[in-house]
Amino acid sequence: MAPNVTSTVVDEKPEKYEGNHVHDVYELIASHFSSTRYKPWPVIASFLSTIPTGWIGLDSGTGNGKYLPLPLDRPNCIHTIGMDRSLHLLEIAKNAGGSPREVVRGDVLGKGWRNGVFDYAISIATIHHLATNERRMHGVQRLLEAVAPDHGRILIYVWATEQDEASKRVIPIENQTSETGQDVLVPWVLASASGPDQKKDANAVLHRYYHMFSQGELTALVHGAARTLGLKVGPRCDGRDMGVEIVQDDWERSNYYVELRRWKND
């Protein structure tokens, strides 16, 4: 029987907890994980296909670099730089799609860039690995800081407590109406090496930490991060210097996502 998703409590310093239950695990499962992550999701592919030629972007938490080659019908028209903590995943990402890609080892809470230098940023299935609400909000804040104040576009995808029938995950929800989501450990069964006896290693199950988001929780993070940066949330309007518009705010295939656009009045 496949191991289940179990609820968890973050019972150590968040950086340490993430080290044990996110970063160390990804280093161990990198190539197996990469082989299961190959199909670009439509909303994300569509976002990248509308990016104008000449733009540069950040893929914060790029994993195996699945999105770095997109859009496929306009190769080399935009450049997306992939950042991740996992060295093993980056070694795969640096040749994503069979061409050399720009990759950097870094942390999504880091800031190793010229402020606002990117035209766009994507954060796909990444900030749900941050172990506290405050860190998740900082993650959103870093995305807002990475993109141009007058036109920067951001797309964020996170796992939802609401899973659809196609999902392989069964989430133990302790309180169905919780606005603060659910912390869980999701098992990963390491692919067993094929051998003459075909025995599975009994210990080859690793657990990754996720915060599953409840409805509205991701949008609340956007509001909080915007407040910290002095940005008005909403369409461009007179009377405020800078802001961010929530262009899309939805659920798709067991994920919540938001698309944001920064604006600035001169």
Place this chain on the structure above:
Amino acid sequence: MVRLITHNLLACHVKGCTSNNFPLIFKDVQVELREAEFNPDFLKGFMPKIEWNALVNAAREVGDTSLPQEQPEMLDDDFLKSLHHVLLEIHVEEGSMTCPNCQHVYPISNGIPNMLLAEHEIG
């Protein structure tokens, strides 16, 4: 891979290091040249982003002197081909990048620059 297009975007982010933290200075680099598909439309779109002096100096640090010191106003084909080569065909495989302000060293290994900081360095 890391090429000069990325280097032109990177800055030091050690706690408290907020001025003169760009560009990072290349040291002990090993480079490989690899052809890349020329896309002049991308280059024209990207031009406004480029910190020109930083790019010229970084190119010199990795052994290329083909770019003019002053950013040209006319983007003719010859210039775009030089720019393409400098931004996208010089792969820095090994070496490091040092912050001119706080001297923090960011290593580059196997084509991957490491921008991670130790816990006490995080702002």
